[in-house]
Every structure is written in C-alpha cells, then in structure tokens.
Amino acid sequence: MTLGLINANPVVQAKKEGLVRREDQYRDDGVDPLEMTKYVRDIRDPEHPYTLEQLRVVSEESVTVDDKLDRILITFTPTIQHCSMANIIGLCLRAKLKECLQLHYKVDIRVSPGSHADEVSVNKQLNDKERVVAALENPNLRQLVDECIYSDEI
Amino acid sequence: MDLMEKNLELVEIQKLEGHTDRVWSVAWNPVSSHADGVSPILASCSGDNTVRIWEQSSLSRSWTCKTVLEETHTRTVRSCAWSPSGQLLATASFDGTTGIWKNYGSEFECISTLEGHENEVKSVSWNASGSCLATCSRDKSVWIWEVLEGNEYDCAAVLTGHTQDVKMVQWHPTMDVLFSCSYDNTIKVWWSEDDDGEYQCVQTLGESNNGHSSTVWSISFNAAGDKMVTCSDDLTLKIWGTDIAKMQSGEEYAPWIHLCTLSGYHDRTIYSAHWSRDDIIASGAGDNAIRLFVDSKHDSVDGPSYNLLLKKNKAHENDVNSVQWSPGEGNRLLASASDDGMVKIWQLATKP
Numbered sequence: 001m002t003l004g005l006i007n008a009n010p011v012v013q014a015k016k017e018g019l020v021r022r023e024d025q026y027r028d029d030g031v032d033p034l035e036m037t038k039y040v041r042d043i044r045d046p047e048h049p050y051t052l053e054q055l056r057v058v059s060e061e062s063v064t065v066d067d068k069l070d071r072i073l074i075t076f077t078p079t080i081q082h083c084s085m086a087n088i089i090g091l092c093l094r095a096k097l098k099e100c101l102q103l104h105y106k107v108d109i110r111v112s113p114g115s116h117a118d119e120v121s122v123n124k125q126l127n128d129k130e131r132v133v134a135a136l137e138n139p140n141l142r143q144l145v146d147e148c149i150y151s152d153e154i
Numbered sequence: 155m156d157l158m159e160k161n162l163e164l165v166e167i168q169k170l171e172g173h174t175d176r177v178w179s180v181a182w183n184p185v186s187s188h189a190d191g192v193s194p195i196l197a198s199c200s201g202d203n204t205v206r207i208w209e210q211s212s213l214s215r216s217w218t219c220k221t222v223l224e225e226t227h228t229r230t231v232r233s234c235a236w237s238p239s240g241q242l243l244a245t246a247s248f249d250g251t252t253g254i255w256k257n258y259g260s261e262f263e264c265i266s267t268l269e270g271h272e273n274e275v276k277s278v279s280w281n282a283s284g285s286c287l288a289t290c291s292r293d294k295s296v297w298i299w300e301v302l303e304g305n306e307y308d309c310a311a312v313l314t315g316h317t318q319d320v321k322m323v324q325w326h327p328t329m330d331v332l333f334s335c336s337y338d339n340t341i342k343v344w345w346s347e348d349d350d351g352e353y354q355c356v357q358t359l360g361e362s363n364n365g366h367s368s369t370v371w372s373i374s375f376n377a378a379g380d381k382m383v384t385c386s387d388d389l390t391l392k393i394w395g396t397d398i399a400k401m402q403s404g405e406e407y408a409p410w411i412h413l414c415t416l417s418g419y420h421d422r423t424i425y426s427a428h429w430s431r432d433d434i435i436a437s438g439a440g441d442n443a444i445r446l447f448v449d450s451k452h453d454s455v456d457g458p459s460y461n462l463l464l465k466k467n468k469a470h471e472n473d474v475n476s477v478q479w480s481p482g483e484g485n486r487l488l489a490s491a492s493d494d495g496m497v498k499i500w501q502l503a504t505k506p
Contacts, residue, residue: 103494104471106422106440128337128369128387129473129493130232131319133176133201134248134274134292137229 005047007080012054031072031105033063039100040074044151046088046144051151055079057089070105072097075112082117090126091135092148099149161505164444164466164488168217170208170497175201177491179233179476183257185240194480195220196489197243198497199231205245205255207262208497217499226253226264233277233322238284246275252289252299254307265305270297270312277322281330286310288332290320296334296344298353313344315355324373329401333382335370341384345407356407359384359394364412366392374429382410383435385424391416391437391447393460413457419445419465422473430479430486434463434502438474438490443467446502464502470494 037060041053052058057076064073074093078086090109097107109126111119125131135141183195196208196217205223210216229248236243243262245253252275254266272293280287287307290296296313318337325332332344332353343357359365368387375382380398385391392415397408422440429435435447446463470492480487488500 124337124368130276130321131292131337133230137248 006082006084007047010045010048010050010055010079012050013056031065031067031101033065034060036063036065036072036074036097040093040096042151043089043092043096044148045079046085046092046148052076052089058093071108072101072105073108073110075110077112077115081115086111086116086118086122087125088141088144088148090122091132091141092145094126094132095136095145096149162446162464162502163505164446164464164469164500165503167487167499167501170196170198170206170217170219170499171495172206172219172222173198173200173202173204173495173497175230175495176472176493177201177475177495177497178230180478180489180491180497181234181236181243182478182480182489183236183240184238184481194482194487195240196497196499197234197236198489198491199234199245200495201230203227203229203231203247205231205234205243206497210499220260221262223253223255223262223264226267227251229274232275235278235280235287237280238282242280242284244278244280244287246278246289248274250275250291252278252287254305256305266307268297268299268307270309271295274319276320277324279323279325279332281325281332282328286325286330288323288325288334290323290334292319294319294336296320296323296332296342298332298351300351310351311353313353313355315342315358316340321369322372324375327375327377327379328398329379331401333373335373335384337369339366339368339370339386339388341365341370341373343410347407357409359410359412364392364415366390369423371423371425372427374427374435376429376433377431381413381429383427383429385427385437385439387423389417389420389422389424391419391424391427391435393458395458414459416447416460419447419462425474426476426478428477428479431481432486434479434486435460436477436479436488438469438477440473442470442472442474442492444469444474444477444488444490444500466500469500470496470498 177200180198194210199205207220209220227247234245243255252268255262256265271291274292298311299307300310316336335341341359344353345356366386393413394410395413396410400408420439424439426438437445444466447460448463450459450461472493476491486502
C-alpha cells in the first residue's frame with residue numbers, strides 16, 4: 001500500500017490455539033461451521049500482517065450452514081465503518097471457499113448488519129457472481145487476493 | 155391448445171459435456187432446424203474462454219460438439235448471439251472485446267473484433283434485419299455498431315444513462331428499438347424517433363413504475379413483440395406490455411407498462427427468462443431450477459395473469475444461467491446452461 005492505511009491501528013486479538021467442536025450436530029458428509037471457520041480464519045487482512053481472525057473480522061459466529069439446502073452464509077465485520085477493503089476481504093472469502101468447498105454449495109457473503117457505511121452496496125457487489133468472476137479474472141486483484149489467502153504458505 | 159390441461163414434463167434429451175468452467179449462455183442458430191433439412195445448431199460460451207458449437211445429427215438425433223472457438227478471447231465469454239441469417243456469431247467477452255465469427259459450415263473464422271468498451275463486455279444482440287448490433291459493458295455504456303461492407307463495423311452510437319454496469323442488451327424482435335437492463339435495477343428503452351440513428355433513452359422502467367428492486371439480468375420478447383418478460387435478483391419475473399400497433403404505425407413512442415409480477419417461484423437470483431414462439435416463458439435461476447409459465451387466459455381486472463406450467467427442480471447441479479427455446483415451431487426444445495459446466499437439451503413432452 002502506497003497510500004496511507006485505511007485503519008492504521010486495528011485491534012488485534014490473540015490467535016486461538018484450536019477451536020473445539022462442541023457437539024456433533026452436523027451430518028458427516030455435510031459442512032460444519034467450525035470447519036468453515038478454520039478455512040477462512042487464516043486469510044490475511046489486505047493491509048495488515050494479521051489474519052482475519054486476529055482482527056476479529058471473522059469469528060466462530062461468522063458461519064451459518066443450512067445443510068438441507070446446501071447453503072452457507074458468511075458474515076464478516078470490517079475493522080472500520082468506511083473500510084474500502086471490505087470488497088477485497090469478501091473476494092478473499094469467496095476465492096478461499098471456492099477452493100475448499102464442493103461445487104454444489106451456495107455461498108452468500110455479507111458484512112454484519114451495521115458494520116459498514118455502504119452495507120447494501122458492498123453486499124450487492126459480493127453476491128453478484130458475474131462481478132465476482134470478473135474481479136477475480138483481473139490480474140492485479142487476483143494477485144492481491146492470492147497474497148491474502150496463501151499468506152501462510154509464503 | 156390449452157397447455158394447462160395437458161400433463162406436460164420436461165424431458166432431458168442430452169447433457170452436453172465439454173466446457174471446463176461455468177457455462178454462461180446458449181444461443182440457437184435461427185435458421186437451423188430439422189424442418190428445412192438442416193440440423194439444429196447451438197452455441198454455448200463459458201468461463202473457460204471458449205465457445206462451443208453443438209450440432210444434432212439428423213440420423214442418430216444425438217448432439218456432438220462440432221467445433222471449439224478458442225484462442226481469440228483471453229477471458230470469460232459471457233454471451234453469444236447469431237445474426238438473423240445464421241451466418242455470423244457475435245461473442246461478448248470479459249476481455250473487453252466482441253468477436254464476430256463467420257460460419258463456414260464446418261469451420262468458423264473470427265473475421266472482426268469490436269474494441270472500444272473500457273472493460274468487460276457482457277452482452278451482444280443483433281437487430282431484426284442484421285444491419286446493427288448492440289453491446290453493453292461494466293463501463294455502464296451501451297454501444298450500437300453498424301455493419302458495413304467488408305467485415306467492417308462502425309460504432310454508430312455510445313448510449314449512456316445507466317448508473318451501473320449493464321447486464322444485457324436486446325433488440326426488439328421486429329422494430330429498431332433497443333432494451334438494456336442493469337445492475338442499477340432498471341430497464342432502459344432506446345429509440346431513434348426520426349430514424350436518423352440518434353438513439354435516445356425514451357423510457358426507464360424502475361422501481362417507481364412497478365419495476366425491479368435489484369439487478370435486472372435478462373429480457374425476452376414474445377413473437378408479436380407486444381410483450382416482454384424481465385427477470386431479476388429480486389427473485390421476480392415481470393411481464394410488460396405495449397401498444398405495438400401504435401409504434402409500428404410510426405405515430406409516436408408507445409410506452410411499456412407493467413402488466414404483472416411473478417414472485418415466489420424461485421428462491422435465488424433469476425438469471426434468465428425466455429419467451430417461446432408458442433408463448434411459454436421459461437426461467438432459469440440460482441436455485442438450480444427451471445420453471446415454465448403460460449398466460450392463464452383468465453385476465454382479471456388487474457390485467458393478465460400467468461400460471462406456473464411446470465417446475466423442474468435440480469435441472470442442473472448448480473445455478474442455471476441461461477434458458478433458450480429452440481426457434482423451430484412445434485418441436486419445443488429448450489437449452490440450458492449452468493455453473494456445473496453443462497449444457498442440457500430438454501424436450502417439452504406430454505406425459506405417457
């Protein structure tokens with residue numbers, strides 16, 4: 001980032017050692033919210049050397065699974081109301097989930113209610129698959145997304 | 155024929171495998187059908203950056219991929235459209251260009267590339283005479299291209315007015331009136347009053363005149379051209395009507411009026427709607443389903459109403475992005491394209 005940071009001093013939370021499954025309430029071949037959280041929590045924030053979990057952008061409560069309909073809802077909380085990175089974070093979530101989910105799952109991604117000044121427009125953009133595809137075909141955006149989702153492998 | 159009295163089903167004739175990414179759109183060649191001794195031909199385009207041309211064998215009736223159009227577009231091919239003569243295929247791509255392919259029967263050659271949009275081209279449509287085509291893009295503009303001699307295409311107009319990316323353009327089936335629908339939730343009608351090519355936006359159908367409350371993904375007309383159906387991310391289909399005779403007489407612009415809204419039939423974004431020549435509306439959506447609707451013929455005081463004719467759940471394993479009826483009268487084939495990478499050919503048949 002050559003420009004100033006959007007949020008220069010974010011609150012950082014300690015990494016959790018490992019989430020513990022409370023009870024086996026999900027069918028074996030289905031998706032477990034806990035598993036989903038594991039997939040996305042280590043995505044690095046686009047402008048900080050911290051993970052989305054450390055910045056409390058995603059948490060255990062972020063993932064809701066409807067196994068009957070094969071639908072997954074992810075809500076995330078941008079660190080500040082005017083976070084211009086919200087769209088990038090959403091793209092990272094989409095890209096990461098595309099890699100680890102079976103094709104037939106439908107994923108909806110939203111910012112948590114009241115957490116963003118342009119909530120409606122961010123949500124609309126992140127759930128328009130045509131725009132998401134176009135964005136992920138853009139080499140510059142793709143590189144930024146890859147840097148965030150593969151940060152632990154670099 | 156009263157379709158509602160018949161026990162109809164949508165029978166899967168064949169699954170066309172070949173694309174290696176989501177299939178965005180399908181288009182039937184308008185002049186190919188068994189009736190004139192020519193095999194039906196279908197084009198499909200995909201996130202794998204290619205277009206596939208499929209042909210049905212007149213002997214075995216099975217479909218095969220005749221050719222793959224590749225190495226021209228460098229990104230997703232979002233939509234494709236045959237010229238009215240069936241001799242040219244236009245392809246709109248996220249690479250910002252529109253390809254024009256000449257159909258030599260067994261081979262296709264890219265004879266022209268239309269450049270000008272700032273970014274992703276999302277849709278392309280030929281007018282009824284084949285003298286013009288229209289394209290639209292994420293750059294919020296709609297372009298009209300004039301077909302000149304020698305495979306030349308000239309930009310005749312750049313239409314601005316949409317405030318967000320334009321998802322689809324569609325010419326009226328009989329008149330030079332252009333329709334565009336957008337991420338800005340509106341449908342715009344473009345018309346040249348003096349026939350001088352100076353297209354103006356003559357009507358905007360938005361939420362304030364009973365229009366859609368979210369992205370409008372597609373538009374289709376009935377054969378007479380006096381009705382159209384639009385579908386949206388707001389999970390509804392809307393039927394609109396106009397006084398087409400008034401327009402055809404050249405008297406003045408006849409506005410489009412909302413006739414009815416079909417809601418509660420899909421529970422994810424409706425990406426495609428198509429009106430068949432024998433008045434059946436097909437819809438395809440993000441809930442993997444296809445629905446068919448027909449005019450109930452029992453108009454109430456509130457205007458016409460449309461009934462569900464048939465529902466096909468799990469038509470595909472993922473989102474249905476495009477549904478298109480075959481142009482032939484009577485044999486009623488429906489093609490569908492999906493995020494599962496498949497194209498399917500369906501036949502509307504009476505249950506045995």
